[in-house]
Amino acid sequence: MTVPMQGPTAGRPPIEGLPREVRIHEVGARDGLQNEQATVPTEVKAEFVHRLAEAGLTTIEATSFVHPKWVPQLADAAELMPLLADLPGRYPGVRLPVLVPNERGLERALELGVREIAVFGSATESFARANLNRTVDESLAMFEPVVARAKAAGVRVRGYLSMCFGDPWEGPVPVAQVAGVARRLYEMGCDELSLGDTIGVATPGHVAALLAELTGTGTDGSGPAGGGTVPVERTAVHFHDTYGQALSNTLAALQRGVTVVDASAGGLGGCPYAKSATGNLATEDLVWMLHGLGIRTGVDLARLSATSVWMADRLGRPSPSRTVRALNRQEQQQ
Ligand code: HMG
Numbered sequence: 001m002t003v004p005m006q007g008p009t010a011g012r013p014p015i016e017g018l019p020r021e022v023r024i025h026e027v028g029a030r031d032g033l034q035n036e037q038a039t040v041p042t043e044v045k046a047e048f049v050h051r052l053a054e055a056g057l058t059t060i061e062a063t064s065f066v067h068p069k070w071v072p073q074l075a076d077a078a079e080l081m082p083l084l085a086d087l088p089g090r091y092p093g094v095r096l097p098v099l100v101p102n103e104r105g106l107e108r109a110l111e112l113g114v115r116e117i118a119v120f121g122s123a124t125e126s127f128a129r130a131n132l133n134r135t136v137d138e139s140l141a142m143f144e145p146v147v148a149r150a151k152a153a154g155v156r157v158r159g160y161l162s163m164c165f166g167d168p169w170e171g172p173v174p175v176a177q178v179a180g181v182a183r184r185l186y187e188m189g190c191d192e193l194s195l196g197d198t199i200g201v202a203t204p205g206h207v208a209a210l211l212a213e214l215t216g217t218g219t220d221g222s223g224p225a226g227g228g229t230v231p232v233e234r235t236a237v238h239f240h241d242t243y244g245q246a247l248s249n250t251l252a253a254l255q256r257g258v259t260v261v262d263a264s265a266g267g268l269g270g271c272p273y274a275k276s277a278t279g280n281l282a283t284e285d286l287v288w289m290l291h292g293l294g295i296r297t298g299v300d301l302a303r304l305s306a307t308s309v310w311m312a313d314r315l316g317r318p319s320p321s322r323t324v325r326a327l328n329r330q331e332q333q334q
């Protein structure tokens, strides 16, 4: 598969205030597959992750060590991880984070040699209850020993925060409420904080306002506005594409200094405990935009797109990614 020319790509990014490089945090194997009706065989998941690494992705979220009854699609986490054991050797620098909600999950992950975990909190009470069977305070209390034990074991910790923009039960979520929970997660010791638009309702101005509140970067991207307590270098964004806003939101975040963006190959995804959540921003759509802006990702778009076509065949339905579809159409016409 060949990727047609995009321009202008040489030299500096053609829009002011953009980074030269973005690290993509690939969530297809976790956020994507956790929401599939069909149970994907463990070997297929392993091949998917191998193909993602082959395509140049360096941070590939592999699975979740949650209660198997809550997310049966990922109940094979303990079988999957050994099939990925050779990956860091084959692709130096590749990281395979996994989701862990509690100490039980951490113990299961550590036994398998996991070096990076993610805890996942909620900015709203309704989603904390639906997703973790806890209040916001109770879930933060559940994470505290997980983060402390992980850090003591030299394990890197990401903190997710869901429902940062809107919540299906509570409606729009005030930025001050989100920033309050985000700070608590960050101060707990998370190395990175990923701001989740779980149901995909954010728009770029809202993204700018939240980043201004949280990180202190000005809404015009001009620099510190004061008041922020989470450094922008430690902040990632996680957009679901329900209303087609994920790329615009990403651009708004990049203009405010964010350089880590979550995405899912082929646009797989959703969340089993937020019924209105649809797929994540497709990694291919993100890469198309970033490369078009002259921003490096290290990703081979043709390889990645071929992987998503392969995965779509396994799942029995086409990828929702516009870029995957366009590249695949061209491939078939050649
Ligand atoms: P609970 O029912 O309150 O659990 O669930 P519990 O602590 O009362 O324990 C009950 C039993 O479960 C015990 O067994 C535990 O050992 C066992 P028993 O003693 O009764 O035999 N148990 C476990 N077993 C295996 N692994 C574990 C585990 N924990 C407890 N880790 C719990 C609480 C947090 C476990 C549950 O609510 C859960 O697993 N939730 C996970 C939900 C989930 O994975 N959601 C999707 C990920 S979040 C997301 O997608 C959003 C994100 O993408 C960002 C965005 O888009 O916004 C990240």
Ligand code: MG
Pocket (backbone or CB within 6 Å): 031, 196, 198, 238, 240, 270, 271, 280
């Ligand atoms: Mg998600």
